[in-house]
Amino acid sequence: xxxxxxxxxxxxxxxxxxxxxxxxxxxxxxxxxxxxxxxxxxxxxxxxxxxxxxxxxxxxxxxxxxxxxxxxxxxxxxxxxxxxxxxxxxxxxxxxxxxxxxxxxxxxxxxxxxxxxxxxxxxxxxxxxxxxxxxxxxxxxxxxxxxxxxxxxxxxxxxxxxxxxxxxxxxxxxxxxxxxxxxxxxxxxxxxxxxxxxxxxxxxxxxxxxxxxxxxxxxxxx
Amino acid sequence: xxxxxxxxxxxxxxxxxxxxxxxxxxxxxxxxxxxxxxxxxxxxxxxxxxxxxxxxxxxxxxxxxxxxxxxxxxxxxxxxxxxxxxxxxxxxxxxxxxxxxxxxxxxxxxxxxxxxxxxxxxxxxxxxxxxxxxxxxxxxxxxxxxxxxxxxxxxxxxxxxxxxxxxxxxxxxxxxxxxxxxxxxxxxxxxxxxxxxxxxxxxxxxxxxxxxxxxxxxxxxxxxxxxxxxxxxxxxxxxxxxxxxxxxxxxxxxxxxxxxxxxxxxxxxxxxxxxxxxxxxxxxxxxxxxxxxxxxxxxxxxxxxxxxxxxxxxxxxxxxxxxxxxxxxxxxxxxxxxxxxxxxxxxxxxxxxxxxxxxxxxxxxxxxxxx
Numbered sequence: 001x002x003x004x005x006x007x008x009x010x011x012x013x014x015x016x017x018x019x020x021x022x023x024x025x026x027x028x029x030x031x032x033x034x035x036x037x038x039x040x041x042x043x044x045x046x047x048x049x050x051x052x053x054x055x056x057x058x059x060x061x062x063x064x065x066x067x068x069x070x071x072x073x074x075x076x077x078x079x080x081x082x083x084x085x086x087x088x089x090x091x092x093x094x095x096x097x098x099x100x101x102x103x104x105x106x107x108x109x110x111x112x113x114x115x116x117x118x119x120x121x122x123x124x125x126x127x128x129x130x131x132x133x134x135x136x137x138x139x140x141x142x143x144x145x146x147x148x149x150x151x152x153x154x155x156x157x158x159x160x161x162x163x164x165x166x167x168x169x170x171x172x173x174x175x176x177x178x179x180x181x182x183x184x185x186x187x188x189x190x191x192x193x194x195x196x197x198x199x200x201x202x203x204x205x206x207x208x209x210x211x212x213x214x215x216x217x218x219x220x221x222x
Numbered sequence: 223x224x225x226x227x228x229x230x231x232x233x234x235x236x237x238x239x240x241x242x243x244x245x246x247x248x249x250x251x252x253x254x255x256x257x258x259x260x261x262x263x264x265x266x267x268x269x270x271x272x273x274x275x276x277x278x279x280x281x282x283x284x285x286x287x288x289x290x291x292x293x294x295x296x297x298x299x300x301x302x303x304x305x306x307x308x309x310x311x312x313x314x315x316x317x318x319x320x321x322x323x324x325x326x327x328x329x330x331x332x333x334x335x336x337x338x339x340x341x342x343x344x345x346x347x348x349x350x351x352x353x354x355x356x357x358x359x360x361x362x363x364x365x366x367x368x369x370x371x372x373x374x375x376x377x378x379x380x381x382x383x384x385x386x387x388x389x390x391x392x393x394x395x396x397x398x399x400x401x402x403x404x405x406x407x408x409x410x411x412x413x414x415x416x417x418x419x420x421x422x423x424x425x426x427x428x429x430x431x432x433x434x435x436x437x438x439x440x441x442x443x444x445x446x447x448x449x450x451x452x453x454x455x456x457x458x459x460x461x462x463x464x465x466x467x468x469x470x471x472x473x474x475x476x477x478x479x480x481x482x483x484x485x486x487x488x489x490x491x492x493x494x495x496x497x498x499x500x501x502x503x504x505x506x507x508x509x510x511x512x513x514x515x516x517x518x519x520x521x522x523x524x525x526x527x528x529x530x531x532x533x534x535x536x537x538x539x540x541x542x543x544x545x546x547x548x549x550x551x552x553x554x555x556x557x558x559x560x561x562x563x564x565x566x567x568x569x570x571x572x573x574x575x576x577x578x579x580x581x582x583x584x585x586x587x588x589x590x591x592x593x
């Protein structure tokens with residue numbers, strides 16, 4: 001029975017680390033996409049959104065080349081990051097980036113220029129405005145992005161299989177474990193994990209819906 | 223130290239072209255007045271550094287903008303009160319005020335006057351609402367918080383962009399006394415954008431008149447209102463002048479307040495004013511009638527003796543604007559051309575100006591002396 005907890009724990013660890021990186025990278029990127037006057041920013045936005053439409057195997061294939069012993073990642077440690085936990089984190093960040101950046105960008109765009117102008121006239125510089133006005137005002141979008149990024153990383157399968165393989169405790173995450181149990185006809189364990197995922201998915205979707213309702217209610221009472 | 227605000231901006235925003243040069247004193251309230259689309263708000267945003275346009279700007283001898291340099295908004299020591307208050311929705315009233323107060327330290331070495339937190343709160347009556355969120359405030363309350371927030375940032379100049387235009391009459395009447403008190407108490411110069419001549423007449427000391435992106439005239443509020451040639455820019459029927467009057471007594475029986483204006487008695491409906499207090503009355507041209515003899519058997523209470531100082535007839539109109547000199551003070555009267563001819567009124571002719579008492583309401587009395 002111990003072996004079904006290992007992939008659960010690994011998936012949670014992977015999703016937590018990935019989400020932390022996604023927020024640190026995603027919030028400034030979303031800020032830039034929301035506010036830059038440059039036209040070519042939409043090209044950047046398109047690149048960020050590409051994992052939404054690419055088959056995970058395509059993304060996984062190129063990531064495997066990049067992270068493999070002959071790819072650019074070899075210069076990091078001599079043998080690359082394929083089939084390691086770190087490799088999975090890098091793959092997950094790229095794969096889940098649009099799920100984090102899009103809601104945060106929407107939130108930044110929703111409150112517009114006005115609160116930032118007020119802050120500027122009160123003596124707040126650019127960094128002060130981002131930290132004390134923009135981020136708090138975008139909080140619902142940031143929470144939505146974090147929940148979606150976490151959940152999407154938990155549920156990922158194709159990319160993990162391509163770049164991580166199936167090493168217990170290192171790259172054998174939930175979805176890979178379920179696939180394995182089905183292949184080896186361990187239906188009871190597959191049922192436990194799959195059923196748990198269904199419950200988890202329901203909770204995530206409900207949480208996102210509730211998060212997005214809150215600002216609407218505040219607006220209505222204004 | 224009395225410096226001044228020296229501004230010149232030129233540029234285009236879409237179809238609109240701004241080309242304005244003006245100066246304003248570092249004290250008192252200067253109204254930027256003009257019809258909508260005249261560039262008032264754009265000008266104010268340029269001064270705050272929120273809109274970038276070619277030009278130069280110096281405030282009290284310090285250069286904020288020149289051909290070579292542009293100081294960003296957060297480094298200019300302005301307080302800006304937006305038309306819709308623009309409070310931070312994620313902070314309470316106290317949070318909004320603290321946001322400004324915390325950052326005012328950076329401005330402490332400037333020559334802007336310091337304002338005490340508690341003083342601002344009591345001056346604007348914000349005490350009872352400190353823990354509330356902006357969404358739970360009325361429009362007038364929100365605007366008062368916005369004024370307090372701007373003051374607490376320790377500005378060198380307070381910029382107000384039609385702060386009352388989004389409010390209903392009751393809310394306006396509620397907030398105006400606060401603004402009067404404020405502009406009388408504080409040593410901060412105010413640039414006040416408005417297209418409501420009533421508001422301007424109550425609050426302003428000076429006026430810059432804008433039309434189609436240009437400053438076309440400026441002067442003290444009293445002088446500007448007396449100028450017949452500028453009449454076309456004010457909404458029709460709102461032309462008026464300001465008269466300074468001293469309260470001499472109250473008549474509880476008839477609910478009247480008696481004043482003396484330019485040495486002659488004046489009666490208005492009972493107002494909450496102290497005896498001996500000097501007030502500023504706004505008298506509209508359409509509320510003044512003229513007579514060549516002192517009328518008798520008439521309901522009009524105010525009969526002021528003087529002579530015609532100026533007559534101006536707009537081409538194509540049925541009426542003429544006249545300026546009546548009353549012991550040095552001036553009233554405007556709008557009369558028909560027919561009356562002008564029948565009474566044979568000419569410049570210098572002695573006349574009696576008749577003003578109905580009931581035309582004075584709360585909006586036309588300011589507890590502030592004429593500038």
